[in-house]
Amino acid sequence: MYRFDASRLDLAREYKARPFGEHSPDLQYLLNLMRTRETDGRHVLVMTQPHAQWTLARLTNGNQGPPRLTNVTFDNLEAAEWAVFRLRWEAMAGAPLPIE
Amino acid sequence: MGGVQAALGGDGGRASAHRMTMLMAYADAISVRPGDTIGFKVSCDAAEHYNARIVRLLSPEAGPMAPPFRTEPVDTPVNGRHPARTQPLRAGSWAMVPAHPLIGSLRSFSIAALIWPTLPGDGRQAIAGTWSESACTGFGLMLNEAGEAELRLGGTVLRSGEKLLPRKWHFVAASYDAATGAVVLHQDLLADKTMTVASSVTRQTTASSVASRNGALLFAAWHVADSDGLAGDLPMVGGCFNGKIERPRLANRALDRGALLALMGGTIPAGLVETIVASWDFSRDIETEVIRDTSPNRLNGVTVNLPARAMIGQNWDGSEMNWRHAPHQYGAIHFHDDDMIDARWETDFSFAVPADLRSGCYAAMLEAAGAQFQVAFFVRPPKGRPTADIVYLASSATYTVYCNNIGRIRSVMTEAVQGRLTVIDAIDILLLEHPELGYSTYDRHRDGSGICYSSRLRPATNIRPTGRFWNYCIDLFIVDWLERSGLAYDVITDDDLHAEGLDLLRPYRVLVTGSHPEYESLQMMDALDGWMRQGGRMMYLGGNGFYWRIAYHPMRPGTIEVRRSEDGTRAWDAEVGEYYHSFTGEYGGLWRRNNRAPQALAGVGFISQGFDHSSYYRRTDAAHDARTAFIFDGVAEEILGDFGILQGGAAGLEIDCVDPMLGTPPHALVVARSENHSNTYELVNEEVRVAHGLTDGVINQQIHADMVFFETQSGGAVFSTGSIAYAGSFGHRDFANPIARLTWNVLRRFADPAPFSVPRSGPPA
Incomplete structure (x- = not known):
């Protein structure tokens, strides 16, 4: 059974280098874990400028309710993916990802 | 708490982007002719007035990386300020x-x-x-x-x-x-x-x-x-x-x-x-x-x-x-206590379609105190008087079936399926705030049963030129490309095709589809098939088309039923024993289970979907066949479409390929084939009989998009791209790119009355 391994910083580096497109099998496993564990407060992006600015937000009420927006915005989707990856890594590892 | 979480300052708070004004609307029709009147029903609270503008849409609002959002104003007395009022939404059957x-x-x-x-x-x-x-x-x-x-x-x-x-x-x-x-x-x-x-x-x-x-x-x-x-x-x-x-x-x-x-x-x-x-x-x-x-x-x-x-x-x-x-x-x-088929709102303003208004894609653009909403509609040519040889078939059935899709926002599986974060905007948030809007046939009722009926007589958050690139919004990239072709075109809808059949298509030489014409009634399939057999030329510029069978309600125009039976990429399963449509008694599910696989009509059919990254096509040897020389006139590139606003390539999102067993004609030519798809591209489940694990785009050779051309009897022809992302490549470098060019080549040749000839014997697909 695949389990999260906080020592696999190589996977974080691989993701940062290419958030979209082909991933190694272990990175794909990690992403599948990360992306399906937020049964409440799922991270989403709210497009606050048409295809130009996205604000990080979390759904409410067991992912059934409107998003609660943060004050973090992005001007590209790759940066948003990396920020959420780091948040999820921290939530799973109990410590921040030591890669900026 | 540290790292990024600390930097965010906890979970933030309500956004500055959150609207204080709620604005929603719908129309009593989606397709009108000059001389018709279309009524708009508006609900708006926390504002005294709202503003309305009727415009013709020439492109989608696609941001700074795309060609600009282009609209053409329509001079009408309904433009301007209207008193606001709130109208109720009472869900439940x-x-x-x-x-x-x-x-x-x-x-x-x-x-x-x-x-x-x-x-x-x-x-x-x-x-x-x-x-x-x-x-x-x-x-x-x-x-x-x-x-x-x-x-x-x-x-x-x-x-x-x-x-x-x-x-x-x-x-x-x-x-x-x-x-x-x-x-x-x-x-x-x-x-x-x-x-x-x-x-x-x-x-x-x-x-x-x-x-x-x-x-x-x-x-x-x-x-x-x-x-x-x-x-x-x-x-x-x-x-x-x-x-x-x-x-x-x-x-x-x-x-x-x-x-x-x-x-x-x-x-x-x-x-x-x-x-x-x-x-x-x-x-x-x-x-x-x-x-x-x-x-x-x-x-x-x-x-x-x-x-x-x-x-x-x-x-x-x-x-x-x-x-x-x-x-x-x-x-x-x-x-169900969340059924919503007809909001039964009163009309707030009516637009009398001028006699000289050209056929096209139109919208009522509404705005009130910072809130915006758009209601899309289509204007057909006057009855019996087509104005062009080319007709664009707007996928109104598909738009309706997707009407108010909440599952993509709420489901914890969406991100895994799509390989990227879910993006929503202020109008999508209306759907989360107002479940009484009723959801789509991609969703389940509150009690877990699948939603099998959908209509447009309620505000639709998905049929608009803004927001997420999907269906209607992507289709406006095709409209933009048509606008720049220099050729005239009329616009009709699935609803019109269902109601009028072959007679509606007969005056036209070329039919251009949207990016994802996924849902068809038997009447629509028969009309397309009959028109093509009489020499019609179809340009299927999308992916996962002609996939699900639908039934229109016999008395309620625009109300559609989908029974998701047996297999297919689907958000819910019909209960065993409930596979037949209630509106018509027809067997529901995939057209390939109804003896009408998409490959039989368009040469290609659905094979995979993935949403993280779009790829490109590579020309095949068949691209050098004399029969297809017109497609590549002035196009030197071997790699086609390694660019585009829809995840970076022309081949992606949902993709189709040929399958002679399912009906691709023997003389069809695959002129280009995509490659190099990512892990999120999974083989469609109807192609997996025994689970084997070799199902993603990295390892499965079946997963690719085929660009196909073939001639039909009576001088007709078909050109299919087999990819939803294709339309996102048109505008690259201000339309000076091989995808826009080769597709214009096809459009011009298809518009030329010179007949195509089916080869006596052609190479297999």
């Missing part, structure tokens, strides 16, 4: 038998039904009766907060004391004897094919006096006031039921348990005929909104908000799958 003296004069009575509750214990829910929740008059058989059967009779409340089981058939009945005051309630859990143990409970009490009520008898709802002020004569209701109701009976005296059970058969026993006030048979008139009383009294009624019909009943034994063959086994109606 129910049925009504109009007030009748036979019901209003009842003193003693019995009421009985079979029910299959789906959310017992989730709030009080009405089953049947004349009960007024506000006046506490009449009688009502219902479920109480604990999920027990309960009878309310004026001030008397009698409960069964035992919770009903979800998704199990129960017999519920109650009687009142005016002479003795005796009130009796029965609740039976019925035996079925599982090992669940049947049980029965009877309770009784005495009512001293009962306030009668001469109102409509309702199923799956109770009265809360005499009128809701909306169009029509429907009462205002509450307490909507979730689950199935079958064979309700109403008698004019207090019957004992044996007699009540005897009423549940298909034929009323002779000794009980005189007691019957009404005996409703929901297996009659399944295609309609009528509920039929088979007693001599004919106390017929109507359904509201289209509860699901052609539902298997308590007596379904699995021997028959088609309700037309055994309607008596399909006597159940499934009601």
Whole structure:
């Protein structure tokens, strides 16, 4: 059974280098874990400028309710993916990802 | 807490982007002609006024990386400021038998039904009766907060004391004897094919006096006031039921348990005929909104908000799958408290389509105090007077089926399927804030059953030139490309094609599809097939087209049914036994299960989807065939479409490939084939008979998009791209790119009357 391994910083580096497109099998496993564990407060992006600015937000009420927006915005989707990856890594590892 | 989480300062708070004003609207039509009038229904709160503009759309609002958002103003008196008002959204389906003296004069009575509750214990829910929740008059058989059967009779409340089981058939009945005051309630859990143990409970009490009520008898709802002020004569209701109701009976005296059970058969026993006030048979008139009383009294009624019909009943034994063959086994109606088919709003302004308005894609652009909403519609050419050789077929059926898709936002699986974060905007948030808008056929009802009906007579958050790139919004990239072709084109919709068939297409030489024409009725398929056999030339500029069979409601234009049977990429499964459309009796599901695989029409059919990254096509040897030279005139590149606004490439999102076994013609030429798709591209499940794990784009050779050309009889031809992302590549480098160019090459050749010839023998696909 695949389990999260906080020592696999190589996977974080691989993701940062290419958030979209082909991933190694272990990175794909990690992403599948990360992306399906937020049964409440799922991270989403709210497009606050048409295809130009996205604000990080979390759904409410067991992912059934409107998003609660943060004050973090992005001007590209790759940066948003990396920020959420780091948040999820921290939530799973109990410590921040030591890669900026 | 540290790292990024600390930097965010916890979970933030409500966004500055959150609107204080709610603005929503819809129109009474999606396709109009010059001379027609289209009514817009608007609801707006926290603002005194809203502004409206009618525009023709030439492109989508696609941000700084795409060509600019282009609209063309339409000069009309409706442009400008309008007073705002709030209009209600009352979700929930129910049925009504109009007030009748036979019901209003009842003193003693019995009421009985079979029910299959789906959310017992989730709030009080009405089953049947004349009960007024506000006046506490009449009688009502219902479920109480604990999920027990309960009878309310004026001030008397009698409960069964035992919770009903979800998704199990129960017999519920109650009687009142005016002479003795005796009130009796029965609740039976019925035996079925599982090992669940049947049980029965009877309770009784005495009512001293009962306030009668001469109102409509309702199923799956109770009265809360005499009128809701909306169009029509429907009462205002509450307490909507979730689950199935079958064979309700109403008698004019207090019957004992044996007699009540005897009423549940298909034929009323002779000794009980005189007691019957009404005996409703929901297996009659399944295609309609009528509920039929088979007693001599004919106390017929109507359904509201289209509860699901052609539902298997308590007596379904699995021997028959088609309700037309055994309607008596399909006597159940499934009601939901979140059904929404017609908001029944009043019209706020009407746009009279000018006689000289050109055919095209139009929208009412609404704005109020920072909130925005758009209502899309299409203008066809005047009747019998096409204005071009080219026609663009807007995928109105697909837009409707996707109307208010909430699952992509709420499901925890969306991100894994799409390989990227879910993006929403302010209009999508309306859907989260207002579940009463009703959802799409990609979603489930609150009780877990699949939503099989959808309509546009309610605000649609997905049919607009703004927001997420999907369906309508992507299709406007095709419109932009058409606009820049220098060739004239008309616009028609799926709804028009369904209604008018081949006659609608006959004047045109070229048909251009949208990016994702996924849903077709039999009438649409027949029209396309017939037109192509008569020389029509189709440019299928999308992916996953011609995939699902749909049925249009016979009386409600634009209302569509989808039964998601057996297989296919789908958000829910139809219950076994419920694969046939209630609107038409046609078998639902994939067209490839209906002898009309998409490959037979377009040469290609759905093979995979992935949303993280789009790839490119590589030219094949067939691209150098003399038959296809016109496609690549002036196009030197071997790699085609390694650019685009839809995830960076022309081949992606949902992709199709050839399959001779499913109907790709032997002489079809694959002129380009995509490669290098990512892990999120998974083989469609209808191609996986035995789970083998070799199903993602990294390892599975089946996963690619095919760009295909073939000639048809009578001088016609087909060009298919097999990719939704294709349209996102048109605007790259201000349309100076090989994708835009080669597609224009095809458009111009297809518009040329010179006939195509089917080769005597061609290489296999």
